[in-house]
Amino acid sequence: MTSYDATDLTTLLELESWVAHDVGADGAVLAGNDASGTMQLVRIGPDGSRTRLTALAGRCLGRWVPGTRSVVIMHDSGGDENWQLSLLDLDGPLPATDEDLSPLVHDARFVHTLEDVTEEHLVYSTNRRDGASWDVVVRDWRTGAEHVVAQDAGYVAQSRVSPDGRRCALVALTTQPAAAQLSVVGDESPGPITPADEPAEHSSPHWLSDDQLIFVSNRDRDFRAIVRAKVDGSDWQTLLADDAHDLHLSAAPDGKTLLVTTNVDGSRRFALHEPDGTLRRAIDLGRDYVSTSVAWAHDGSRVVLGLSACVDPGSIATVDTVSGEVSWMIDGVEQIPPALRQRLVEASCHRVPTSDGEQVPCFVYSPENPTGATVLHIHGGPEAQAERFWNPVIQGLALAGFTVLQPNVRGSDGYGKRWVSLDDVDLRLDSVEDLRALHDWLPTLDLDPDRSALWGGSYGGYMVLAGLATQPDLWAAGVDIVGISSLVTFLENTSDYRRIYREREYGSLEHDRDTLIRCSPITYLDQLRAPLFAIHGANDPRVPLSEAEQIHAALTDRGVPCELRVYDDEGHGLAKRANRLDAYPAAIGFLLDTTDPISGR
Template sequence: MTPEMYPSSHPVLDDVKKLLNLPVSLAVDVADDGTLLTNTNIGGTSQLWEVRPDGARVQLTDFSSTATGRYLPGSRKLLISSDTDGNERHQLYLLDPESAVLPVSSLPALIDDPEHIYQLMALDAESLVYSTNRRNEVDFDLIRRRHFDGEEEILWAGGGNFAQVSASPDGRYLVSNAMSLQPASNTLRLLDVVAKQWQVITAEDIPGQYGEVSWLADSSGFFSSQDADTDFRSVSFYRIADSRWHSFLAEPEVNVTIRLNEAGNRALIQRLKDGQSTLSLSDLHTGDNLPELGPEVPVSLPEAGYAVAEISANGQQLAVTFSSPTFPDEVFSAALAEHLGEGPISLTQRTFAEGREIAKKLPSTELVRIPTRDGEQIPAFVTRGDASAVLNIHGGPEAASLYQWSPRNAALMLSGHTVVVPNVRGSSGYGRRWMSMDDVELRLDSVEDLVDIHRWLVGSGINAGRVALYGGSYGGYMVLAGMTFHPEYWAAGVDIVGMSSLVTFMENTSPYRRAYREREYGSVEQHRQVLQDASPLPRIQKLAKPLMVIHGANDPRVPLSEAEQVAAAVRANGSECEMLVYSDEGHGLSRRKNQLDAYPRAVEFLRRTLDAVLS
């Protein structure tokens, strides 16, 4: 008998929908009085909520699309960012929750210009700094805008795109963090506000990523994490007096970052190893020489998992987002003493999703290292199930799968599959060397990693004919590449907002993103043949197994045309292709109603196609 898809009332599918319906909460800021600002998707899209010191939860926004924001330092006023239906043309809004009727469903934009992008870069009590591509739609300028009268000043109009701007406490300096033309790299520039002069303070011709900038209280210098000098991310200190970088904190095979509070006297230290986090706090001491950390006090997390944290401006409040493969994202907090004791610091859970008990039923996930044909090892998270397997490949590619909650992975686990979540070469989190091993001409080496994973799975008892690929964005490309370059290994694939041709992707992605992506993939002008040779579409006749394609109509990164052309080509070959397009989504599915439609259908599709091998 040919296996059928789950009926709509099947217990497994019912549990999958319960998992996908679980709300998650993320801490985005914390005020000096302990009020927490969170992103929570209880209503179907991620909106801003407050969790107040007495435990009351108050919804602040009810925009039509995802809203996020930050407090103005020393205030409960909010600077909010939101786009329209996933188009990523973010606009900025100011909200005073103490005078507004909550939740607000709309606000006047600070600048009424929905055709361009406005990204918050820096914020203080008097002004904000934003970047915008309104001048030519490609390059982003930096603009400082005063809150009280809206007066604007152009800080930078020299082109490029920005990740962050940070102002020194005395207002004398600004540091901008801009993308450079080296792969997975950026450039730090220092602006002397008085002299009106910019100075490049990192080597633009040497690959390196620089992270968030945190200034000392006396404005004598700042910290930034970086991997230009070390394979894994370490912390360096830039001292204004001698215009030099000084190594501050580095550990083997660990990514280390430091964030200071606004007062610049307390350090929040995060370490990331194999996708798992540890957090600690330390009081910072400054003197005539380099700053020094006091004794580190660990933060007690609920279990092994992934955590990110926010510290209040006065350093007295800590907010933590924590999750693990069986623990959906929740927000925790702690009030901190003026002087840290010996610790550890205990956290109090502040958000509680109804129905989260279902996540506890999931099987455990283990970290493994999978050997490759050339002597490397692929880090991967594996959850054991039956003799079928699904590989879920992350996007980026300069990103990573972490030891954290994923409702899509959980849904695949509930369906009974063995689930493999790999960090193939090109992934971040495992050193710059590993992240650079798929650049431009090396693209197909990462696709070969999928074959190595298949070989390992078969050696672990998985049926060789019952392995499927699943992935989003670059992971979607990997699905299509795996099924066209190595079609004999895969029984089915689910491509979510993936690229079917690297040539047409580079030609049609939004203009402001093109130069940024050329660093990783190569340019059409100089590397057309390389891009063509690594593209699934020219060899789509090889794709003969069932394919599901999911895409958002407003995707500014990977245009809908990438999905349309691959679906048309697969169907023209006479192969099965189910295509789902959502008119109110961009690069991925952010609305729960669409997730509840698409992802259970993907679960049904994979269960049917992988079970069909047995018939």
């Protein structure tokens, strides 16, 4: 058995992360921090002082209520994602517990998602009407009256109130793969700005005036661009575009400053622009960062960025929107012990050729003392992207001697609309075949293909199981976190409000059942023989626990080593540090044993 000292990983897992939620009129930042073990709210004053606002049983996020001394808090129970909205009185006991909150929108059977907060209105989306359909509701703070501005709005992704408070710009997923529709809803609203059947994604809407929006779109192009249009969809203009990279947008509340980020191989370049798209100035952050959150001062004078990098667990920077000057409110690197900090690794970027002529973008984390063993760390989604930000598991694997490959297999976001669509429905196993191409590429890095393993969560967990099952000769072991073992039972048992939007990616139960069966790992169960370590939350509303239980039972019956760890207070992944400290060192120890040339297979 391989000897493994988990002390370094424990230190990494205990490092704090920060995000920025909002900026108050007094300049105070409402931040999220996980020092307690789950993400809680902290007030960072203009003088840098920190006041812990919440000590809830589970994770939470929030927004200031302008003109008051209160915060809207969105929180769930045990990771079930049935979000509830509560009000925190800052003049009450702090840090507040669940009992100190005042219910605002509560019904534990349903989801209530915070969309926007203004001085006059609270905007939220909810599935409380029937559990499957989504409505968008605007509540008047003064009277408490509620107005449903959009009924059967689809799966709401974003909503933003107009300056006059009478309408909302609404982004909702459509049944087209990797597509989202933009509408204006509310009083005298023109309705959809973009067609529901358009194979394009429109997102991040911001109001420039009562009749004009700026947003992100990939209509008629491969990569996302910044566009402007009237609320009736007329006068469509492309302000900023990059033919090789996606652009992302956040606008100041007054619309006078645009923060534009360019997605470059899993990292971001940051710049400030004028409302017409003219470059004001680039922002120099000193290293490659990914933005985890963006919050604006109400007067647009500064923008606060939550940031993460390969070797930064989470920092908060504030940027002056006139001068571009950067100051650091939180430096996440400072908390890392200096001796450990020197051993952390940055990712290098590569393109891995496939047998059908494609190239898979891949990040490689090369350890200081490589053992020749490899872990492919596969992101969830699937319409998501592996990015070059802080991941204590990847750093822990590297410290244990593993070379870590983090691929963006076909179907991943961030590399254009064509790439993200290459795994839709009957193309699903083409994505799994990219794992074979990565395996074939390992000798070019002087790595031992016989000592390679798979690690992934959610859709990445599906890829782990599919890789082990359809490529049994390639992989020594796998770690599956909240993964899908059968696309059929997953779609049958996932939350009602999610099913139709997952079917757009995987195929429908009614029309594509044969494809779903063909692409399910459990279909190839008789081939799967590599040891498996599975992790799942009991309250997972996305991928039900039954997905892990059925693969665990089937492998156990066949005598294939399979350990399943279930966490009763978790949902889709491990949100609590105590559970991560239990699961991840054990999983890395499992991989060390199963990829060891003596004790492994």
